[in-house]
Amino acid sequence: MKTDYSMPHVIFVVTVPETIPEWCPANEIFSDETCERTCDDPDTCISATSRTKSEQCVCVGDYLRQQEQCIPLNQCNCFVADKGGVLMEGHFYINSRCTRKSTCRNNRLVDESYQCSSHATCATKSGVRKCYCNTNYQGDGVTCTSLPKDCHELYVSGTRSDGVYTIYPDGWPSGIQVYCEMGSNGGGWTVFQRRSSAYVDFYRGWSDYKNGFGNKNHDHWLGNKYIHSMTNQKTYQLRIDLRDSGSSSKYAVYSTFRINNEADKYRLSVGSHSGNTGNDAMSHSNNKQFSTKDWDNDGWSSYDCAERHRGAWWFYSSYDCGREYSASQCRCYCHGNRDYCAYFPDGSDDCAICAHSHLNGDYDGSTRGTYMLWYSYSLNYYGCSLQYTDMKIRPV
Ligand SMILES: [Ca+2]
Incomplete structure (x- = not known):
């Protein structure tokens, strides 16, 4: 007799998702939750779920991915021992003595010698150690060039266009903005005053004249x-x-020009005069202090010159017209109108004045005695107010 002991077919079905590999490489683990970090950017965590299905093996623990490998931090190509960390692509690290520079380029560490400029200091700022140019110098620390103290230094270094530039005068390490006249009169002029329209009001107080105003x-x-x-x-x-x-x-x-400090009320000092205005209208202000409508330093108790002339200048008191002129002949300020002097009559026929020049007066000032003045036979002849002025300086 033949007995069939054969077993019925039993099929064992094991469902294996296609995405599960049979094994992960060394230092990797299968996970769709673990974050993975890379040598290129160790500080950023890349979630496994954002990776493609076939790459769901991720580096374990503190290991970092570099191409196909998971390795410890100190084996990353751009690991810098001094820094104790990895440089990101394109970044650099400079050692504590500022003698060596390591740069991560194309995922390789490139070392080169490094040296501070003689105008630089090795220091750490905002966590970055490197050479930093000293005060009054600019550059990358290896090369430092002196910061321009005025428009003339910009001109010498090749700047030839008129315009607003940053300069770094003594005492202003953060720089200030000035207009530089580069294309005329030999260039290199630092402008500190300009009048070309009535748009900006120049009848202002001490603080405005101290700190500056306008465009x-x-x-x-x-x-x-x-x-x-x-x-x-x-x-x-x-x-x-x-x-x-x-x-x-x-x-x-004027061959020389300087003003003293605020404690001396910005006292004026000017040298000898030349030019073609026909008259030296500013030397009268030499050694005089600055006056504004709220700080009267004109030395004249009878009048507040800045207030009367609606401006600010190195005013003074003077009787230059003298008694040899009759009041009707007095023309201390303006040939056309002859009324600048009459504005300050002193006695029956004397004329007293505050200045022979006043370039901060009213633009198009119609009130007598308040317009922009340069006392001269060759200027102000057709009327009184000047239509344009600028004042600028250049090293001697
Ligand atoms: Ca006064």
Whole structure:
């Protein structure tokens, strides 16, 4: 007899997802939750679920991925022992003595020698150790060039376009903005005053004249604190360009120009005059202190010159008209109207004045005695107020 003991077919079905590999490489584990970090960017965690299905083996623990491998941090190509960490692509590390620079390029560490400029210091700022240029210098620390103290230094270094630039006068390490006249009169002029329209009001107090106002590209006063710093760092000459209502353009140059500090109320010092204005209208202000409508330093108890003339200047008291002129002949300020002097009558026929020049007066000032003035036979002849002025300095 033949007995069939054969077993019925039993099929064992094991469901194996296609995505599960049979094994993971060394230092890796299958996970769709574990975060993985890479040598390129050790600080960023890449979630396994964001990876493609076939790459769901991820580095275990502190291991980092570099191409197909999972390795310890200190085996990453751009690991820097001194730093105790990895450089990201394109980043660099400079050692504590600032003698060696390591850069991560194309996932390789490139070492090169490194040396601070003689105008730089090896230091750590915001966590970055490297060479930093000293005060008054700019650059990457290896090469440091001196910061321009004025427009003339910019001109010498090749700048030739008129415009607003940052300069670094003594005492202003963060720099200040000034207008540089580079294309005319030989270039290299640092402008500190300009009047070309009535748009900016110049009848202001001490603080405004100290700190500056207006638009550097247009009408402005740079600020006495800056003018003081600049004119005491080198010896400067002053140039003033003027145009009157008859479109007559003139200029005046003073061989030296500086103003003292605020404690001395920005006292003026100017040298000898030249130019073609026909008159030296500023030397009268030499050694005089600055006055504004809220700080009267004109030395004249009878009047507040800044208030009467609606401006600010190195005013003084003077009787230059003298008694040899009758009041009707007095023309201390303005040939056309002859009323600048009459504004300050002193006695029956004397004329007293505050200045022979006043370039911060009212633009188009119609009130007598308040307009922009440069006392001269060749200017202000067709009317009183000047139509354009600028004041600028350049090293002697
Ligand atoms: Ca006074």
